[in-house]
Amino acid sequence: MVNKLHSNTVRGVVESLASIFEGGYYSDKVIERTFKENPKWGARDRGFVAETVYDMVRWWRFIKEISPSEDYYHLFASYWIWMGNDLPFWKEFQAVNKGEVLEKASKIRERALLESIPDWLDEIGSQQLGARWENELHAQNQQAEVVLRVNTLKTSREELAKLLLEEGVETYSLKEYPDALVLQERQNIFKSSYFKKGFFEVQDASSQKVAMALAPEPGMRVIDACAGAGGKSLHLAALMQNKGRILAMDLKEWKLKNTKLRARRGGITIIETREISGSKTIKRLKESADRLLIDAPCSGLGVLRRNPDTKWKLSSAQLEKVLQIQEDLLRDYSRMLKPGGILVYATCSILPMENQDQVNRFLESEAGKGFTLEEEQKVLAHESGFDGFYIAKLQKAG
Numbered sequence: 001m002v003n004k005l006h007s008n009t010v011r012g013v014v015e016s017l018a019s020i021f022e023g024g025y026y027s028d029k030v031i032e033r034t035f036k037e038n039p040k041w042g043a044r045d046r047g048f049v050a051e052t053v054y055d056m057v058r059w060w061r062f063i064k065e066i067s068p069s070e071d072y073y074h075l076f077a078s079y080w081i082w083m084g085n086d087l088p089f090w091k092e093f094q095a096v097n098k099g100e101v102l103e104k105a106s107k108i109r110e111r112a113l114l115e116s117i118p119d120w121l122d123e124i125g126s127q128q129l130g131a132r133w134e135n136e137l138h139a140q141n142q143q144a145e146v147v148l149r150v151n152t153l154k155t156s157r158e159e160l161a162k163l164l165l166e167e168g169v170e171t172y173s174l175k176e177y178p179d180a181l182v183l184q185e186r187q188n189i190f191k192s193s194y195f196k197k198g199f200f201e202v203q204d205a206s207s208q209k210v211a212m213a214l215a216p217e218p219g220m221r222v223i224d225a226c227a228g229a230g231g232k233s234l235h236l237a238a239l240m241q242n243k244g245r246i247l248a249m250d251l252k253e254w255k256l257k258n259t260k261l262r263a264r265r266g267g268i269t270i271i272e273t274r275e276i277s278g279s280k281t282i283k284r285l286k287e288s289a290d291r292l293l294i295d296a297p298c299s300g301l302g303v304l305r306r307n308p309d310t311k312w313k314l315s316s317a318q319l320e321k322v323l324q325i326q327e328d329l330l331r332d333y334s335r336m337l338k339p340g341g342i343l344v345y346a347t348c349s350i351l352p353m354e355n356q357d358q359v360n361r362f363l364e365s366e367a368g369k370g371f372t373l374e375e376e377q378k379v380l381a382h383e384s385g386f387d388g389f390y391i392a393k394l395q396k397a398g
Contacts, residue, residue: 014072058308062116066104139382144305146183149203198265206387211235218243220290230259298347302388331367340398355390370397
């Protein structure tokens with residue numbers, strides 16, 4: 001990060017934070033809009049604004065605790081000092097005393113403040129994960145690495161690594177993730193000509209485990225029941241060698257439009273999208289899928305490294321709603337699976353209440369009769385180095 005401050009980029013940070021915390025917008029959308037409003041910024045300016053905004057959102061509660069006031073310039077100044085920098089003599093910073101900020105920071109002992117998380121969330125995490133919660137919380141406050149998933153329909157991992165190196169992008173491979181490449185340094189990889197050619201997608205290593213757990217084979221009929229923007233549908237298509245049929249479904253049509261665009265870029269022809277307009281959509285597909293993926297809506301507490309907003313936008317009431325949605329999805333969507341088929345239930349959460357507890361409840365229910373749990377993966381960020389995920393593989397009796 002740069003050490004010299006410029007008034008226009010600091011203003012960009014301050015205005016972005018106001019949009020996030022007062023306007024209720026998400027960081028990625030705010031940053032995207034800020035860049036559009038400041039087209040003359042170079043790569044370094046954009047990098048400074050994006051990284052600073054994300055980092056301040058991540059540490060928001062801690063920063064507010066050490067700042068002399070909740071004025072956004074004071075909050076930025078306190079953060080800047082805490083990061084080990086000196087402030088320029090700007091009028092916006094005159095009320096901020098470096099010694100006082102550092103003294104306040106040194107006296108904080110409470111975990112929820114130190115790790116910058118709401119009290120209620122700290123309590124739930126501690127109840128759910130016990131002694132592992134503190135390590136996981138600390139890991140979730142680290143900046144996420146940029147991981148690529150190689151589109152094996154167009155290239156190999158080794159070949160893509162060579163091609164990216166020619167563009168000045170250094171990567172390294174991961175032993176247990178056959179389609180993954182990790183960037184040595186963070187950069188705007190979407191500018192790469194090979195992204196535009198569909199040679200790769202950006203997808204965390206843990207997320208790549210989901211399609212692999214489903215183990216689809218060429219020629220199968222696969223349903224991705226909560227497809228969103230289609231990242232896992234694309235991976236499934238590559239694993240199926242673009243042979244068979246994938247039905248990518250979601251409640252929101254605009255997300256499915258992204259799936260179509262990404263599939264076209266990746267040279268994928270077997271994905272069909274379908275908006276879920278009601279229970280009839282599911283009933284018509286009863287026992288039609290060889291493989292079924294339920295990548296369920298969740299709290300997102302396994303991906304706080306890349307979505308720190310979640311800490312401040314999630315509430316205990318919303319978590320309760322999510323739990324009910326997950327239970328309903330498992331009950332209703334599981335009917336789309338053929339006898340003898342495989343269902344994968346996945347979340348990007350680390351809370352057992354959203355994960356193994358939901359699976360156990362399903363297996364004990366009327367809808368879950370005939371299903372058996374074949375495999376379970378509980379991925380924690382502090383153990384894997386990547387996002388927190390849960391993946392359960394269930395088989396339906398033939």
